[in-house]
Amino acid sequence: MPDKYQLPCSCGKLVLVEPIQAGETVRCECGNELEVPTMRLIRLLPRAPRTEPARAARRSWPLMYGLLFAAGLTTTVAGLAVAGYYQWGRSRLHTEETRWDDITAAERMIDKMPVDVAWEEWIQVRDFGLGVQQPPEFMIHRHVSRIWRKFVLGGLGVAGLGLLLIGLAIVLPRPRRRGHRRRAAADKRATRP
Numbered sequence: 001m002p003d004k005y006q007l008p009c010s011c012g013k014l015v016l017v018e019p020i021q022a023g024e025t026v027r028c029e030c031g032n033e034l035e036v037p038t039m040r041l042i043r044l045l046p047r048a049p050r051t052e053p054a055r056a057a058r059r060s061w062p063l064m065y066g067l068l069f070a071a072g073l074t075t076t077v078a079g080l081a082v083a084g085y086y087q088w089g090r091s092r093l094h095t096e097e098t099r100w101d102d103i104t105a106a107e108r109m110i111d112k113m114p115v116d117v118a119w120e121e122w123i124q125v126r127d128f129g130l131g132v133q134q135p136p137e138f139m140i141h142r143h144v145s146r147i148w149r150k151f152v153l154g155g156l157g158v159a160g161l162g163l164l165l166i167g168l169a170i171v172l173p174r175p176r177r178r179g180h181r182r183r184a185a186a187d188k189r190a191t192r193p
Helices: 054-059 063-091 103-112 115-128 137-171 180-191
Strands: 005-008 014-017 025-027 033-035
Touching: 063 137
Parallel strands: none
Antiparallel strands: 005 014, 025 033
16 A cells, blocks of 8 residues: 655645555545645655555454364365255165064065975075074164264364364454554654644
């Protein structure tokens, strides 16, 4: 931001001018036209106090706080993605108990088999057994659902940690800038007559 200088008007008001306006004519609020001094002489005018916009001071965010916010946001999104994925998978599992009540349907199927096919099936069962006993599908799904529930809770915990990091980045007090006091003192010295 270029330095501005105070050009006095005969009405008592001060008109702010910049070195780039040297030699031009400016108008005061009262209507008087004032001649801006040359580049060399404009620097002899009193310097206008610097006013930094409040928005610029508000916008500046130290790097540490920005990184903390970014890490919190990334952690929150990742945790919610993991929790959402595994919860969606859990919702597709069939964990309702399946009953073995329909034995009569199996008996009817065996009754409809031709004798030679039924005999071959019997020989297979007698010689090789029924095979490795597998738990019913709903039991497997219940076990998988319990494991995936841990992933859902872990993802929600990670998302909570991310929200905590975001909250810290927003709530923690900002450190004061080092040159702030020196600049204010220099501005005061420049405005003294």
